[in-house]
Amino acid sequence: MANITRTINVKRHLDKVLEVLKDKYPSKTIPYGIQFRTENGIVNIYTSGKMVYQGEEAGLEKILQLTTIFEDENSLVFPGVGCDEAGKGEYLGPLVVSCVWVKDRQVYGDLQGRGFMDSKDISKKRLFDLYKWLKETDGHGLKVSYMLYTPEQFDRIYARMGNIARMLDYMYIGTLLKLPLSNQIIIDRYSKGALVDQFIKNIVLETGAEKYFHVAAASVVAKVIYEKWVEQYVPKEIADILRQSHVSINERKKVLSGIDINRWVKNAFKTNNV
Numbered sequence: 001m002a003n004i005t006r007t008i009n010v011k012r013h014l015d016k017v018l019e020v021l022k023d024k025y026p027s028k029t030i031p032y033g034i035q036f037r038t039e040n041g042i043v044n045i046y047t048s049g050k051m052v053y054q055g056e057e058a059g060l061e062k063i064l065q066l067t068t069i070f071e072d073e074n075s076l077v078f079p080g081v082g083c084d085e086a087g088k089g090e091y092l093g094p095l096v097v098s099c100v101w102v103k104d105r106q107v108y109g110d111l112q113g114r115g116f117m118d119s120k121d122i123s124k125k126r127l128f129d130l131y132k133w134l135k136e137t138d139g140h141g142l143k144v145s146y147m148l149y150t151p152e153q154f155d156r157i158y159a160r161m162g163n164i165a166r167m168l169d170y171m172y173i174g175t176l177l178k179l180p181l182s183n184q185i186i187i188d189r190y191s192k193g194a195l196v197d198q199f200i201k202n203i204v205l206e207t208g209a210e211k212y213f214h215v216a217a218a219s220v221v222a223k224v225i226y227e228k229w230v231e232q233y234v235p236k237e238i239a240d241i242l243r244q245s246h247v248s249i250n251e252r253k254k255v256l257s258g259i260d261i262n263r264w265v266k267n268a269f270k271t272n273n274v
Contacts, residue, residue, distance in 0.1 A: 009117040011049025077184035082214030086222035092242040098221035103141035111213035118210035119223035131224040145178040158268040165191035
């Protein structure tokens with residue numbers, strides 16, 4: 001059987017996971033973590049909350065069974081949907097929302113086994129690899145949906161609505177309506193004033209919801225769609241300047257004076273309007 005490598009996020013149950021593995025397998029200290037030798041491979045658990053499994057695929061299933069026993073069985077209901085967005089706080093690029101529909105707990109476990117986590121914690125190459133797997137799996141117990149507003153659309157709609165939270169409410173509703181019916185929808189809370197749960201049933205708005213693997217998958221989709229748009233439409237040298245968040249928007253505009261950047265940036269962008 002071929003060997004595989006998987007990275008899995010166990011941060012929210014790190015202490016309990018360590019307790020279970022220490023009880024079952026010999027361990028040794030490694031830089032920034034602990035290593036366990038199992039029957040079928042090696043498990044490294046780091047203080048960051050990442051667990052890396054290397055070994056036979058059959059061994060991974062057993063490790064996942066051990067490390068998911070702490071999931072609150074009552075908190076997740078299937079079929080279920082996880083949702084997240086990208087670009088809300090970015091001057092450059094579009095606003096993207098994504099939702100991932102999962103048929104059952106087995107498919108949900110597949111997301112964990114693939115190492116889905118918050119897109120901010122994943123390298124760009126890994127993001128695109130995970131996105132490719134999602135697209136290949138789409139239609140097999142899993143469905144992906146997203147909606148994108150270009151910067152020009154963002155500015156035009158914001159001029160009418162005057163509030164990003166209302167825009168996101170509308171985008172999430174449109175994205176969810178393209179998916180099969182579900183018994184639970186978890187959305188990473190994007191605003192204290194979010195109203196999407198008043199229009200669609202079974203919605204849970206939760207801060208830090210990327211800890212759920214279908215929400216993490218939606219985070220990956222939204223980020224990849226965002227990055228693909230930037231790569232396709234914005235010259236790299238200009239994108240590099242516009243991404244400099246430590247530099248004020250006005251300073252970035254000065255550096256690019258004489259260049260029409262309006263089609264690439266959200267001119268209505270604010271950090272406190274949600």
